[in-house]
Amino acid sequence: MKIADITLERLRLELDPPLRAAWDPDPRRHFDATIVRVHTDEGIVGIGSGDTMDGFDAVRHLFVGQDPLDIVRHVRAIETANFHGGRFWPLEAALWDVFGKVAGLPVATLFGGAGRALPAYASTAELKAPQERVEVAWQVREAGFQAMKIRIDRDRVEEGVAAVAAVREALGPEFGIMVDLNQSWRMAGDTADATDLAATRRLVRRLSELDVFWVEEPLPYADRRGFQQLRADNPGVRIAAGEMHHSVPELLSCLDEDVLDVYQMDVVLAVGMHRARTLAELAQHKHRAFTPHSWTNGIGLLANLHVAAGVGGGPFFEYPYDPPGWTPERRDFMLTEPVRVTASGELEVPQRPGLGVELDEEAVQRWRIG
Structure with a gap:
């Protein structure tokens, strides 16, 4: 062939x-x-x-x-x-x-076949006032999700913390909450400095008190010692990053230096499927988690799902969802049917040969x- x-x-x-x-x-x-x-x-x-x-x-x-x-x-x-x-x-x-x-x-079977489904978390996109974020959280919960990720902007920290606190109060202690600070890399044109380490340490401590499952990308990638400091400060919250880390040697160094709790390499943006599989298995051997970033479209989401399910990633899988601004119909407009979660909030690996794209x-x- x-x-x-x-x-x-x-x-x-x-x-x-x-x-x-x-x-x-x-x-x-x-x-x-x-x-x-x-x-x-x-x-x-x-x-x-x-x-x-x-x-x-x-x-x-x-x-x-x-x-x-x-x-x-x-x-x-x-x-x-x-x-x-x-x-x-x-x-x-x-x-x-x-x-x-x-x-x-299915590609997940070729990658190890560790699982056929992963619990999904609703990964939100927009900054919303506390009551609006609670309303979306209830929609997320009714759709079957057991967890969601909330964004906090460096210039709107108090509103962000209030949104997390409001969701925690409304949905209770069993609902998982992740927080993304979006400080590790920048979109083109965003030239602002990242929040300094001292302010970030204070913020992560406050989020830990709200029983946040992980805090994502709290610092620029280069600040490895800062990441280590955050982990030492806050043993009750996981630190996650790596979605756009393009260098396999740098990711290996992060593993060697024990920089993160959760590794998030996106297989269609960062290091590819084959390399992500190797890095994920190394992370798991070190008792660290792999749960990839998946903010592209349904095809990219499926590629990440096959790798994560193949190697037994988790404990959650990212599912971009923030109605009404971001829906499966918008994200997967090129597919016959959007990729959806089950009633119990899981993403099932398509059992068709290949990635299962239609x-x-x-x-x-x-x-x-x-």
């Missing part, structure tokens, strides 16, 4: 009203998705998505004509291409989709811009 071609389709869904994500400098008025298709000479087509794949045309020749099942070779080739400015991990997801279809197995070809054509 050979790779006959690799095609990209760029889609854009207009967002009206816009999504006011806490990490975006400006409201998000459209949602873009790039679909990667790996076409083989035997008619099997693999599908991936996640990052933009900008600049891929210059390196397509490295893969066309090769055996799609030579995954390690392709991972190494993607890494050499990424070194020069690309982020082509959606291609690896498409290759694993081919692999699963050839084998007749594209809505009419939607792909409708929203295609290139």
